[in-house]
Amino acid sequence: KAGVTQTPRYLIKTRGQQVTLSCSPISGHRSVSWYQQTPGQGLQFLFEYFSETQRNKGNFPGRFSGRQFSNSRSEMNVSTLELGDSALYLCASSLVPGGGNTEAFFGQGTRLTVV
Amino acid sequence: AQKVTQAQTEISVVEKEDVTLDCVYETRDTTYYLFWYKQPPSGELVFLIRRNSFDEQNEISGRYSWNFQKSTSSFNFTITASQVVDSAVYFCALSEAGGKLIFGQGTELSVKP
Numbered sequence: 001k002a003g004v005t006q007t008p009r010y011l012i013k014t015r016g017q018q019v020t021l022s023c024s025p026i027s028g029h030r031s032v033s034w035y036q037q038t039p040g041q042g043l044q045f046l047f048e049y050f051s052e053t054q055r056n057k058g059n060f061p062g063r064f065s066g067r068q069f070s071n072s073r074s075e076m077n078v079s080t081l082e083l084g085d086s087a088l089y090l091c092a093s094s095l096v097p098g099g100g101n102t103e104a105f106f107g108q109g110t111r112l113t114v115v
Numbered sequence: 116a117q118k119v120t121q122a123q124t125e126i127s128v129v130e131k132e133d134v135t136l137d138c139v140y141e142t143r144d145t146t147y148y149l150f151w152y153k154q155p156p157s158g159e160l161v162f163l164i165r166r167n168s169f170d171e172q173n174e175i176s177g178r179y180s181w182n183f184q185k186s187t188s189s190f191n192f193t194i195t196a197s198q199v200v201d202s203a204v205y206f207c208a209l210s211e212a213g214g215k216l217i218f219g220q221g222t223e224l225s226v227k228p
Contacts, residue, residue: 042220045215045217056214058215090158092160106160107159108158
């Protein structure tokens with residue numbers, strides 16, 4: 001069974017640009033969550049999608065957005081990139097939403113560097 | 116508010132030593148879930164264990180064991196006879212029912228041969 005796939009693995013962008021990251025969940029999983037990992041702030045929740053609907057959102061500015069498609073694949077977009085957006089972005093998939101109610105399986109992440 | 120504290124930032128041990136990673140959590144809910152994840156250099160978070168707040172039974176899985184104590188709001192993780200392959204960053208996390216994962220800052224474990 002294929003795991004969670006995130007593309008691209010590495011990305012370098014310039015300040016002010018926008019970026020789109022992709023996540024393909026485990027087959028059959030309908031919930032996708034996104035997390036940002038930085039040395040200073042650690043792992044922080046961005047948002048969660050289930051059945052194409054955003055179910056939960058973390059404390060991030062509106063420059064961070066996401067969506068989920070009918071096949072459960074998800075994308076997150078960051079507009080007007082800032083240096084502080086440099087981070088490892090992790091995607092997690094689970095059968096159902098709700099964090100603790102089920103196991104969440106993570107992808108290897110996309111390492112975004114903003115210069 | 117929910118919070119997870121992993122006071123140990125870095126731990127270094129020699130192979131075959133036992134090591135315990137501490138985790139203390141805060142929550143006002145009576146229903147919640149606790150997790151441990153391992154993050155090797157490759158970056159992905161590897162699920163190790165999930166515990167719900169009503170199950171205080173300790174668990175052992177091979178060289179890994181977990182001690183959940185609601186009285187002290189702790190969920191500690193012990194690796195027995197550590198191996199070099201155990202070197203990684205370990206995260207403790209908390210989730211209230213239906214909620215997101217709140218992670219601790221992580222403990223970087225280095226096991227030297």
